[in-house]
Amino acid sequence: MNIFDDLLKLVKDELELKNCLQDLNRDIEYTFKECYDWCFKSNLSYDATILFKIDSLCDFLQDELNTGHWSEVPLSIRQAFSGTSYIKALIILKRPSDPINILQDALKCIDLGLLLGAPLKDNQDLLTQCATMLSKLLSQSHPKDERLNTINKRKSYSDHSNNFNSLPGEEICTLECPSLETFNSKHFVPQIPAKLQGCITHWPASEKWLNVNYLLKVAGDRTVPVEIGSHYTDESWTQRLMSLKDFIQTYYLGNSDTVGYLAQHNLFDQVSELKDDICIPEYCGLSRDYENSMEPDVNAWFGPKGTLSPLHFDPKDNLLAQVYGTKQILLFSPKDSEYLYPHDDKLLFNTAQVDPTKPDLLKYSNYCKAVPYKCLLETGEMLYIPPKWWHHVIALDNSFSVSFWWQ
Known part of the structure; x- marks a missing residue:
């Protein structure tokens, strides 16, 4: 496959890649360099023992990644996993098998490196570039009737205003694409939520993402983490890695019993x-501490009707952009935190025990002292959620949202 040679050419610093496991024990380092040399310094035919060796290294590193809390995993281990994932993908590409299966396995390997690893210093974009090339080639290799076998039309959404109007709470204010100065003085500085209209209509996503086939073509074979269950505080909640195509067919468009x-x-x-x-959004350029400001964390929220984020708060400013679909959001000021009964667990300290859509006032009697605010976030709108403002989010339609967290 020419793709093998194309991926080799993406390496900018061979020495950095070859030595990315040098902080581990000598046997591990030696085995990795053996696999590395097989890829870079030989024209040997496929050898199953080489794949077995790199598999063993990946298993060892995944055990290291899953030891202790994720935040405490050393950067060197994550970078080692990235380098090992790249080498494994190269070896897979030499495996004699169906070309589509080979490309899918190599891409899955690269995606695991992107999800669990960390960029090398001088080969920072190595895995991203590999994934782009593999994904493009794989998209071209799929039979057309298999690749785009899903709906291809704009969805019509229901009118949710009646149910929303019956909810208790004051509706937050709505602004039509406010100037940076207005947003800063009226909402960012005093930390007051607001719904913003007319700010994302220029996004290509506003049209492109309405067609699920576009998402399948661009990213259908990519491996993504999917939350399975009603919400993350539920006992049965879990996460599963799967292709975006499988997620769309099973959970987004399918009739699965689970969310x-x-x-x-x-x-x-x-x-x-x-x-x-x-x-x-330009509003993300605002800061209360410009010396320590950073680029925003940008996250996707893609799912069917009924997806739920329980009442919680985040430590950063948040702009939640609704590309399509409708979400119902209930908000509470940080001043009401004690009335929302945060979990005692240190991992869930920012999540409330009370459900604001059906509060148990016998169990959480002080909840009645909290003042709710509400927002019906519809296609093309953004919601500004200040730091530590509590928010409960439920999707009333199939939807795609993008959040920007910054400080």
């Missing part, structure tokens, strides 16, 4: 082709 949600995932760094379909 599947591609939630809080940085899809746009993983699938760079989709990044061109959106724009970072």
Whole structure:
């Protein structure tokens, strides 16, 4: 396959890649260099023992990645996994098998490196570039009738205003594409939520993403993390890695008994082709501490009607952009935190025990002291959620949202 040679050419610093496991034990380092040399310094035919060796290294590193809390995993281990994933993908491409299966397995390997690993210093874009090339070639290789076997029309959505109007709470204000100065003085500085209209209509995503076939063509073979279950505090909740195509067919368009949600995932760094379909809002350039400000974290929220984020808060400013579909959002000020009964668990300290859509006032009697605000976020609108403002989000339609967290 020519793709093998094309992926080899993407390496900018061979020495960095070859030594990316040097901080581990000598046997591990030696085995990796053996696999590396097989890819870069030989014209040997496929050898199953080489794939077995690189598989063993990937298994070892995944065990290291899953030891302790994710935030405590050393950067060197994550970078080692990235380098090992790249080498494994190269070896897979030499495997004698069906070309489409080979490309799918190689791409899945690269995606795992993107999801669990970390970029190398001098080969920072190596996995992203590999994924783009493999995904493009795979898209071209699929039979057309198999690749785009799904709906191809604009969805019509129901009118949710009656149910929304019956909800208790004050509706937050709506602004029509406010100036940066107005947004800063009226909402960002005083930290007051607002719904913004007319700010994302220029996004290519506003049209392109309405066609699920476009998403399938660009990213259908990419491996993504999907949340399975009603919401993340539910005992049966879990996460599963699957292709975007399987997620769309099973959970987004299918009639699954369980809810599947591609939630809080940085899809746009993983699938760079989709990044061109959106724009970072200019409001994200505002900061209360410009010396320590950073680029916003951009996450995708893609799922069917009924997906739910329980009442919680985030530490950063948040702009939630609704590309299509409708979401119902209930908000509470940080001043009401004690009335919302946050979990005692340190991992869920930012999540409330009370469900604001059906509060148990016998169990959570002080909830009646909290003041609710509400927002019906519809296609083409953005919601500004200030830091530590509690919010409960439920999708009333199939929807795609993009969040921008910044400080």
